Amino acid sequence: MTPAAERVLEVAGKLFYDNGIHAVGVEAIASEAGVTKKTLYDRFGSKDALIAHYLRRRDERWREHVIRVVEQRGRIAPARRLLLVFDALEQWIAEENPRGCAFVNAHAELPDAAHPGRDVIREQKQWLLEYLRTLAREVGVRNPRKLATSLLVLIEGANVTSTLGVVPGAVGNAKEVAKQLIESS
Template identity: 30%
Template sequence: MKTAAKPTRERIVEAASKLFYSEGIRGVSVDAVAEKAGLTKRTLYYHFTSKDDLIAAYLDGRDQPNLALFQRWFDEAEGGLDDKVTAIFRNLGKSARHPKWKGCGFLRTAAELVDMPGHPAIKTGIAHKKRVEAWLRQEFAEAGATGAEALARQIVLLLDGGFAVVLLNRDASYIETAGEAAATLVRAALPVR
């Protein structure tokens, strides 16, 4: 039995995701995306009105899978809340050691679009980071952590700072060190038992 072909829009986003993540959004033309998807440029523009819309779709496609991955690492970790948070950083460190790892697609895109704060991809990136923060805030609040909102923001800052420094130094141990700092913050916020 023959499997159904992927919908055209999905093929375009998949091709764009591979190219944008590996080469950056400015380094990839719409022609290159159409070629990778096995389509004409006209077909691509039938599904996306502009490259900007395609960039936003690329990030939108990373949103839930990235959040789900963080949640899985958190849920699968044994130990207390600090261990669960550390697991996110530890797993990111493992990912960062892979030769094809290029960091956080949301942050890399934001850096390329720094002069365009209203860009649809920037809005998508902001929404993703807010979802990660909201999820962490909920986990911290449910665990009885003091200042769950501030703690979630601090952990997001450590995550994003870790991503940036690993890209600069090409040394995954930086994100693991950020995880140690995150664990310290979490332990300090938990009620004494």
């Protein structure tokens, strides 16, 4: 990844997320990054490929963030560690996610299932589900898969509702429900 490509990706991440993918032209990205369109196309090949790169990069940051928050403290009960995912979400929303889940938003703008970005979207959700499942297994519940599914639903729901601004304390509420859910599993 060349320095120019890095700048393009960074700018694209900001513009795509803030304004929506279709609303942003490659010309705007190039000029904002201090790069010519030629360079942009030399590095990424097409806008669609750039979109996929943008999503991949954001997914990487999200995963790192979750893992950092969940695994920062050394000794902690597995059930509490599972709940830390909700704290990670709350921080993520406050710091990087004012316009909602970038992957849900991208999915709304990419109806073509063959779009290269669609794979990234699917993988992002799949990873979170698997991660939750792993944590749930460590808790020792009867049905880790089912619990992980429920928690994913709560997380996605909290993300959407808190973004839409209808319910301010959506993440905290979801965390409470999750706690109750874990205890009764």
